[in-house]
Amino acid sequence: MVGRAVEHKFDVKHGCKDNWRGVVPSQVPIMKDWFYITYEKDPVLYIYRLLDDYTEGNLRIIPETPPAEVKSDVDSDILTGQCVQFTRSDRSKKIGKVIYQFPAKPSVYFIKFDGDVHIYFYDLVEKIR
The missing domain is CATH 2.30.30 (SH3 type barrels.)
Incomplete structure (x- = not known):
């Protein structure tokens, strides 16, 4: 999931869901089930339990985006x-x-x-x- 583009669904009014596209830059070091995420609509860095959202179907890894390579320059x-x-x-x-x-x-x-x-x-x- 780290380094991948994702689509994250949030509950809004009356059972509707709002989709936000974002990227998961890394895992929170001391809390292994929490991940950093940022969204196209809002460039702030957030922390969420993304594995819970993934298993509930509220987080989808966008398949056309392979994991990015880490450069060491x-x-x-x-x-x-x-x-x-x-x-x-x-x-x-x-x-x-x-x-x-x-x-x-x-x-x-x-x-x-x-x-x-x-x-x-x-x-x-x-x-x-």
């Missing part, structure tokens, strides 16, 4: 520890720090913004001019 992670600035649509800015590179997809990083308790998950691609 020592020099490939140049952004971890770097400060970043995010500009919102209203032109306000927030400052944060890149705290982790996702090994299964080297362009994906976890970012922690100042004054925010969440950890965000972004696919950072180089802007070509």
Whole structure:
């Protein structure tokens, strides 16, 4: 399940289910039945007991996505520890720090913004001019 794209179903109003696509970056180290997950609709890093949802049919591994290969290039992670600035649509800015590179997809990083308790998950691609 780690490194795979998934579809996660959540109960909403009146027995309906809402599907969220996401990716499972890793397993929580000290709680083996818990996994980190982040969603396309919301780049925050969440922790869920995904095995329970999988056995209940509420989590589906998307079959067309094979497990990503983990790269071991020592020099490939140049952004971890770097400060970043995010500009919102209203032109306000927030400052944060890149705290982790996702090994299964080297362009994906976890970012922690100042004054925010969440950890965000972004696919950072180089802007070509």
